[in-house]
Amino acid sequence: MQNFLEYSGFTLDDIIRTDWAFTNDVDSAQFGQIATVWEEFLSDVEVKPARGTLRYVQRLGMPDMMVEYEMIIAR
Template structure:
């Protein structure tokens, strides 16, 4: 699979994603459904901490896609969902966590929609992420 990222002359270049992404010769796709910091026992590791929740979610997501033989370089898209209580400062920190997570990814994925919503399915959840991977 070959990925080519594209920027836009009127939009800021970011370390988080490309404004456009062309994917060639992908034969398989892997969709990681929305995940939150909320385990099978209903435990949230990082209560009231959206940045910590993001770290936990990325660890969980990586455990999920590696089971199918995918790697970080296979990430082609991300969708974000945060609750309205997540501040602009915390948003910047969440993006810094994501930038660190993909720092060694040669071609950054396409950024999906960043949704700021009233709440997720459980009040402890502040962040939900989903990824699309291809190879």
């Protein structure tokens, strides 16, 4: 994700909101792990992005996918 941001001329500081979609297969332990990874990923960001929407869905666009995120990025 960071490579994509840099390639596009943005940084982690430009993320202003993130929305998440989890399938019902994501359990509470996995949710905690995802939250920890996201927190570590943003650890050096001075102003954290606004909390977005978290949706639970039956399935996502690809059958094996369990997590999808959408970021809004701006300067």
